[in-house]
Amino acid sequence: MSLHEQSIGDSPVWTEGDAFPGTLDSDQQNEVAGTGEAYWFFKNSFGRDSYDAKGAKMITVNNDPSIDCPNANWNGKSTNYCSGVSSDDTVAHEWGHAYTEYTSGLLYQWQPGAMNEAYSDIWGETVDMLNTRFNSPDEETHRTDGQCSKGTRGDxxxxxxxxxxxxxxxxxxxxxxxxxxxxxxxxxxxxxxxxxxxxxxxxxxxxxxxxxxxxxxxxxxxxxxxxxxxxxxxxxxxxxxxxxxxxxxxxxxxxxxxxxxxxxxxxxxxxxxxxxxxxxxxxxxxxxxxxxxxxxxxx
Known part of the structure; x- marks a missing residue:
């Protein structure tokens, strides 16, 4: 599990086995901790050793300049995050896409794309429920029940x-x-x-x-x-x-x-x-x- 600030080709700022949190900022700490929690969730639940079931290195990139912020994604090689978008459910959500790609291989279009997102949402929330790091803050920032966001397209x-x-x-x-x-x-x-x-x-x-x-x-x-x-x-x-x-x-x-x-x-x-x-x-x-x-x- 490695964490990069710019791209996979750079020297990692943290590698498994290094002191934690070391010099990592809060977002990098969240990404490392969330990746570990995602790994163990899938390992303990499904017996799967990393997303490829062969122990693949789980690489995260903080503030990848190729993505539009605020956002996070899985690009087929690494999960990538903007600062401020690094909660445990977000990290597990992105790793969920990696596991989906290497298992069911759902296309990221139309109904399979919706299912792909739904699975990641479920797994992200499950990891969130298994720890206490973000439960309370998340509850405070949820939208009001029954109300849409002003960022939602409507009539x-x-x-x-x-x-x-x-x-x-x-x-x-x-x-x-x-x-x-x-x-x-x-x-x-x-x-x-x-x-x-x-x-x-x-x-x-x-x-x-x-x-x-x-x-x-x-x-x-x-x-x-x-x-x-x-x-x-x-x-x-x-x-x-x-x-x-x-x-x-x-x-x-x-x-x-x-x-x-x-x-x-x-x-x-x-x-x-x-x-x-x-x-x-x-x-x-x-x-x-x-x-x-x-x-x-x-x-």
């Missing part, structure tokens, strides 16, 4: 200026969590591909100059959401609004810093038919109280 209200009005909309799963944002809304124009439209965003926008710093509207369909998002980013858009091509609305997955939302097919038709410049506002529509405590996106 949004979408309003477009006349003649469109209030829309049926849902937030995308990417981009900033919506509290309140507003701006000009422009229908994106692009080339017409086979079976496509000139508003589907499946090729670079011909009116890209008009989209910089604004929300761009595109139709759903023909190509992947990621293609539409890439074209919106290339045009310098502030956000992207998808008009559905069927009944209802659904959230859109992606990896982008753009604001994003989907509106109904009927609302999209109104947006495209408007003959005057449009503005749009997106607001958090939650009415129940929510806690300030933000959830960590643990990998």
């Amino acid at each position: 949004i209200a979408v309003v477009v200026s006349d003649p469109v009005g209030t829309c049926t909309g849902v937030a995308a799963s990417f981009g900033p969590i919506i509290s309140h944002v507003e701006g000009d809304l422009v229908v994106g124009k692009d080339a017409v591909e086979t079976d496509g439209t000139d508003t589907d965003g499946c090729s670079p926008f011909s009116n890209a100059a008009a989209l910089a710093g604004k929300f761009v509207y595109v139709d759903r369909g023909l190509c992947a959401f990621t293609t539409k998002i890439d074209n919106a980013e290339a045009a310098g858009a502030k956000g992207i609004i998808f008009g559905n091509n069927r009944d209802g609305v659904s959230s859109v997955a992606g990896d982008s810093e753009l604001y994003g939302a989907m509106v109904s097919q009927a609302d999209g038709t109104k947006i495209k038919a408007a003959t005057t410049p449009l503005t749009i506002s997106l607001d958090d529509a939650a009415t129940d109280p929510r806690d300030d405590e933000l959830p960590l996106a643990l990998g």
